Amino acid sequence: xxxxxxxxxxxxxxxxxxxxxxxxxxxxxxxxxxxxxxxxxxxxxxxxxxxxxxxxxxxxxxxxxxxxxxxxxxxxxxxxxxxxxxxxxxxxxxxxxxxxxxxxxxxxxxxxxxxxxxxxxxxxxxxxxxxxxxxxxxxxxxxxxxxxxxxxxxxxxxxxxxxxxxxxxxxxxxxxxxxxxxxxxxxxxxxxxxxxxxxxxxxxxxxxxxxxxxxxxxxxxxxxxxxxxxxxxxxxxxxxxxxxxxxxxxxxxxxxxxxxxxxxxxxxxxxxxxxxxxxxxxxxxxxxxxxxxxxxxxxxxxxxxxxxxxxxxxxxxxxxxxxxxxxxxxxxxx
Amino acid sequence: xxxxxxxxxxxxxxxxxxxxxxxxxxxxxxxxxxxxxxxxxxxxxxxxxxxxxxxxxxxxxxxxxxxxxxxxxxxxxxxxxxxxxxxxxxxxxxxxxxxxxxxxxxxxxxxxxxxxxxxxxxxxxxxxxxxxxxxxxxxxxxxxxxxxxxxxxxxxxxxxxxxxxxxxxxxxxxxxxxxxxxxxxxxxxxxxxxxxxxxxxxxxxxxxxxxxxxxxxxxxxxxxxxxxxxxxxxxxxxxxxxxxxxxxxxxxxxxxxxxxxxxxxxxxxxxxxxxxxxxxxxxxxxxxxxxxxxxxxxxxxxxxxxxxxxxxxxxxxxxxxxxxxxxxxxxxxx
DNA sequence: CTGAAAGCGCTTACAG
DNA sequence: CTGAAAGCGCTTACAG
Numbered sequence: 001x002x003x004x005x006x007x008x009x010x011x012x013x014x015x016x017x018x019x020x021x022x023x024x025x026x027x028x029x030x031x032x033x034x035x036x037x038x039x040x041x042x043x044x045x046x047x048x049x050x051x052x053x054x055x056x057x058x059x060x061x062x063x064x065x066x067x068x069x070x071x072x073x074x075x076x077x078x079x080x081x082x083x084x085x086x087x088x089x090x091x092x093x094x095x096x097x098x099x100x101x102x103x104x105x106x107x108x109x110x111x112x113x114x115x116x117x118x119x120x121x122x123x124x125x126x127x128x129x130x131x132x133x134x135x136x137x138x139x140x141x142x143x144x145x146x147x148x149x150x151x152x153x154x155x156x157x158x159x160x161x162x163x164x165x166x167x168x169x170x171x172x173x174x175x176x177x178x179x180x181x182x183x184x185x186x187x188x189x190x191x192x193x194x195x196x197x198x199x200x201x202x203x204x205x206x207x208x209x210x211x212x213x214x215x216x217x218x219x220x221x222x223x224x225x226x227x228x229x230x231x232x233x234x235x236x237x238x239x240x241x242x243x244x245x246x247x248x249x250x251x252x253x254x255x256x257x258x259x260x261x262x263x264x265x266x267x268x269x270x271x272x273x274x275x276x277x278x279x280x281x282x283x284x285x286x287x288x289x290x291x292x293x294x295x296x297x298x299x300x301x302x303x304x305x306x307x308x309x310x311x312x313x314x315x316x317x318x319x320x321x322x323x324x325x326x327x328x329x330x331x332x333x334x
Numbered sequence: 335x336x337x338x339x340x341x342x343x344x345x346x347x348x349x350x351x352x353x354x355x356x357x358x359x360x361x362x363x364x365x366x367x368x369x370x371x372x373x374x375x376x377x378x379x380x381x382x383x384x385x386x387x388x389x390x391x392x393x394x395x396x397x398x399x400x401x402x403x404x405x406x407x408x409x410x411x412x413x414x415x416x417x418x419x420x421x422x423x424x425x426x427x428x429x430x431x432x433x434x435x436x437x438x439x440x441x442x443x444x445x446x447x448x449x450x451x452x453x454x455x456x457x458x459x460x461x462x463x464x465x466x467x468x469x470x471x472x473x474x475x476x477x478x479x480x481x482x483x484x485x486x487x488x489x490x491x492x493x494x495x496x497x498x499x500x501x502x503x504x505x506x507x508x509x510x511x512x513x514x515x516x517x518x519x520x521x522x523x524x525x526x527x528x529x530x531x532x533x534x535x536x537x538x539x540x541x542x543x544x545x546x547x548x549x550x551x552x553x554x555x556x557x558x559x560x561x562x563x564x565x566x567x568x569x570x571x572x573x574x575x576x577x578x579x580x581x582x583x584x585x586x587x588x589x590x591x592x593x594x595x596x597x598x599x600x601x602x603x604x605x606x607x608x609x610x611x612x613x614x615x616x617x618x619x620x621x622x623x624x625x626x627x628x629x630x631x632x633x634x635x636x637x638x639x640x641x642x643x644x645x646x647x648x649x650x651x652x653x654x655x656x657x658x659x660x661x662x663x664x665x666x667x668x
Numbered sequence: 669c670t671g672a673a674a675g676c677g678c679t680t681a682c683a684g
Numbered sequence: 685c686t687g688a689a690a691g692c693g694c695t696t697a698c699a700g
Contacts (some may be wrong), residue, residue, distance in 0.1 A: 003474075007691055016671045021695055030537075030669045047470075052450045053391045054693035056674050062387065064451075082433075094447065096430055099416075113428065116386045117398075136381075252578075253613070259615040279587070280614040283594040339677055350687045355679055364685045388677035657689050 004048045009208060013042040016140060024050055034232050056118065061103055064094045065096035066114035070148070071126040072099040073109040075249050076295060077125065080147060083122060083299025091307055093120070102189060115142070121306045126151055128191040137196045138316065149194040157315040159302045159324070163195050166291045166326035167202030170245045170273040173212055175291070177245040177334050179271055182207065182219035183234060185227065185255065188249030196221065199247055199275065229253035230238025234272075243334070249278050252288070276324075287331035294324050338382045339510065346378035348596035350636040352624035358384055390452060399426045399640060402441060404459040404482070409583050410610055410629060411459065414481060417633025418457060436523060444571025447664065449476070455640045460485055462468070462525040472650065477643035483528040489650040491638045493658070497529050500625045501536030504579045504607040506525035507623070509544055511668050513577040513605055516541065517552035519570060520581030531554065533581055533609065545639055569604075577605040577668070579583050582613050586622070606667045609660075621665035628658050 005023075010017045015035060021322055022031060023039045024237075042048070069077035069086055086097050096119065100107035104127045111133060114122055121143030125132065137144050146158035167184070174182050184203045186196045200221075204214050212291040218241055222230045231254075234240060246252035252274035259266055266272055267288050274281070277292035301322055309315060340358075344351045349369060356365060357373045376382070385389050390396040401418055403411035411433075415602035416482055430453065445467060448456055455509030460468070471478050480492035501518070507517050518537045520530045530568045534555075552575055556564045560585035565588075568574060588609035592601055592665050600606055600620055608615070611626035635656055643649060 007693080017694080019669090020673055024672085025695080032669060049446065049450055051391075051452060053387055053396065053452045054676090055695075056676095057385075057387045057391050057678085058695045060676075072416075082406075092432070094451070096428070112383065116383055116387060117428070118387045194675095218694080253617070255616075259618045260619065260621075274691080278614075280590075280618070283587070283591045283693055284614070285594065285619050287594075325675080351678080352687055352689095353685090356686085359679080366685060369686080385677055388681075388692090389693095391677080391694085394692075532675080568669080610681045 003051075005044045005051070006048075009042050009048050012046060013038040015039065030260060033246045035240045038129060040280060060118075061117050061120055063092060064117075064119045065303075065310075066117075066119040066122040067095055067097045068110050068114075068122060069101050069305075070100050070107075070127050070253060071102050071292055072097075074276070074280060075091065076148070076293060079295035080299040080302070081123075081295045084303045085306045086304035087300045088307070091285050093307065100125075100127055102127060102303060104191075106331070108133055111137075121145070121177050121310045123147055123302050125149065127189075128193060133185070139314040141313065141317055143188070143306055145302050145306045145314075147298065149327055150321055154320065157305070159298050160194065160321055161293045161298075161326055162323045163206065164202030165200035166275055166293075167199040167245065167324060168206040169328050170201055170275065170291055171206040172210075173273065173328060173334060174243045174245070174271060175206075175212070177271070179330055179334075180220070180242045181239060182243045182245065183220065183241035184214070184245045185222075185230070186221045187224050187227070187251055188221040190314070191247060196247060198281075199245075202246060209318065223252055228258050231255065231258045235264075241270070243267075244276040246272065249274065249276040252276070252278060252290075256284070266333050277329065281329070281331065286333050288333045289331045290329050291326045293326060298324050332333075337385075338380045339385070340382075342380055342587060343373065343376050343382050344569065345499065347372040348518075349373065364500075369623070392430035393454075395454055396452050397426060398430060398451075398453045399446070399637075399644075400453040400456040401429055401431045402434050402444050402448075402456060402458045404434050404461050405433065406431075407570065407584060408610070409612060410482070410627060414459075414633040414636070416465055417630045418637045420632045421637035422641070427583070427641065434459075436461060438525075440465055443524040445471075452566065455479070455644045457481055457636050457640055462527060475649040476496050477640055477647075477649055479636050479640045479643070481632065484655050489652065490652050491639070491653045492655045493526075493632050493639070494528065494655055495627045495632075495656045495660055497532030498536030499611055500627075501533040502540040502660050503660060504609065504625055505537055506538040506544075507607065507662060507664070507668060508577045508579070508605060509540075509546070511605070513668075514553070515575045516572065516577045516579065517554065517575035518579045518581065519554045519564070519585050520558075521534060521558050521561070521585055522555035536581060549656075558584055558588060561585060562592050565589065565592045569598075575604070577607075578599075578663060580608040583608065586610070586612060586624075588647060590622075591642060600667050609662065615663070621668050622667045623665045624663050626663055627658045627660060632658050 006017050010020045020039055029210050030280045067081055089097055100111040107127045108130050118207050123145050125148045126146055134154055146156055146157055150158035171182055208213050220230050246255055264270055275291045277290045281288040316322050340351050341353050344354045354373055401415055413432050422429055434445040440460045442464050451661055457479050457484045468488055478490055480490055484492035505516055541548050554564050580589050598604055607623045609625045610625045615622040615624050
C-alpha cells in the first residue's frame, strides 16, 4: 500500500505542494479561507500523515534528543529519564534512551548511532571512558549535557547531587543515633566516578569533623559481585562496623541480601542507610532509611539546559555544575 | 560548523558520490582497490559520518522499531523492552520506547508519532482502547505485534503468558500447603484486559476443580489506589481469606504495604503469592513466593516476529497467540 | 494569496 | 570499474 504524500494532498486539494506545506506549518498569514478548508478536507479524506524523516532532512532538526545512561539498573537512571521525557514533551521533543551498561565502547557506539540519526542533542551519564569523543562533540559545537557525573576540564556543566552533603547527612544521622563505627560501601568501576569519590570524601570529612577515626578497612569500593564477600571480611574484623552507608541502590540491595542470608538484625546488629531511594524502602522490614535525590528536578534541569543549548546552537556553557539537595528520609534501619 | 557530507568525501577522494555510496554499502564487487583505499582515507581524514535521516528517506526504512508499553511501572514492561532491544540489536535495529500510561489517548499519540517518524514496525502492549486504529494499521499492512494482551478479532498474534496456568499454579500451591480460603486481587482498568480476565478464570477453575467454593467477595479488581481499602474490607469478613494471590507486581507491592502497616504476619496470618517476579522477592522478609514470566524469551519472540513481518512486508499472521510457561518460585510467603 | 524551483544528503538503476 | 541523473518527501526563499 502506497503511503499518502504531500503531493497527493496537493493534487486532491488542487493547490501546490508549497501551499499544503504552509498549511501544515500553520503559516496561515496569507492563506485564503477556502484554500485552507480544501486542504483540511483533503488531509482528512486521504488520511495523510506528514513524513517526519523528510521534514527532518530539510530542516536539519529531528526534534529528538538522545539519553545515554551509564547503567539502567540504577533506579536513578530510570527516574531521571522519565523526568527528561516529561520536560521534553512540553516542547514536542522525543527521546531515544540508550543504556551504556558501564561500558565506554557501548557508550561510543550509542553516541555515534544517535548522531548518525541526527538527534539534536544528547544527555549523557558519562562512563568517563570517552573523553576525546566528548571533546570532539564540543569542538563540533554539538549540544551535550552531563548528568550524575562530571567530566573535569570540559566546559559542559553536569547535573549532580550534592554528593558530599548526602554522605555527610547519612554519617551525621548515624552519629546522632549513637553509632561510632561507621563503614561505607560503594560499587567500584575501573574509571573514577564523581559520585563515588565525592561520597567517600563527604564520609571521611564528616567523621573527621566529629573526631572519629577514618579507617581504611571501613571504606569499601568493590565490584557488585564482590560485595557479599567484602561484607564477610569486614564483619569479621575484631571491631566490626555497627553501621554501613550504602553508596547506591544496587549496593543496598546486595547488603540486604547478605543480612537476610546471614540473619543479621537491622538495626540492632547493623544499622543501614542507603543513598538513592528504592521502591521497597517503605515496606521492607525494617523500613530502610535513605537519602533520596530529587530525580525529577534533576531530569527537568538536564532537559531544559539541553533544549536551551539546542536553541542557541551552542555547546559550551560557563556555568559551574548544577548541584541538587539530598533529602534524608528517616525510617527504621538506623 | 558545517557537517561533512558524502559530497565532501567524494570531492576529497576524487570520485563520484555514487562510488562513495557503493563503498559505504559495502558493494565492493567492481571497485578498484585503489579507489577503495582513497575513499577509506578520505572518510577517516574528514571524520565523515553518514546521515541516517537522508538514507532512511531514500530507502524508506529507518531500521528503527517502536515499542509502546501499556504501563512502564510494571517490571514486566521494562524487562520485556530490554529483551526486545537485545534481539533487535543483532539485526542492527534501534528502539524507541514509549509509555502509554494505560491511557488510550497517549497510546494513539505515540502510534501516530512513531509512524510519522517512519519506524518500520511497532510492538504494542495494547491498552485496548484503540481498536479502530489497530485495524487501520492492519489495512495499511503496517507491521505490528502485540505483547501481554491480545486484541480479539485481529489477525495479529500476541506474545502472552499462559495466564490461566499461572493462576492455577498459584492456587494449587496454596491448596497443597493447606490453605482453603484463597482470594485474588488484581488492579482494574476501565477496559477489559486479557491477563486479568484469564488469571481470574484460572483461579476460579482451579478452585472448582478442587471442589472449593468460588466466592465473589474473594475476587477483587480495583484501581491501585483502592487496594488498601479493599484489603481492609476483605479481612474484616467473618471468614477472611487465609491466602491472597496478587495479580501483578504493583498489586503485590500494595499488599505488602498493607501487611507491613497493619503488622500482619506473612505467611502465618496471610499467605501470599505474586504473579511477576519483583526485585526484592528473594531478600524480603519473608522471601516472597512468586510466579515468574519468561520475560526474556517473550521479548525475544516479539522482536523476531516483528522483524519477520518487516522483512516479509506483511502485517497479518495466521498463527494463534504465542503462549509462554510461567514458573513457580517457592520462597517463604506461603 | 499561491506556485515553480531548488535543495536537504543520501541511493539506485542505468549507461558507458 | 565508475559517474550522471533522478528521486525519496518535505520546506523555503522568491516571484508574480
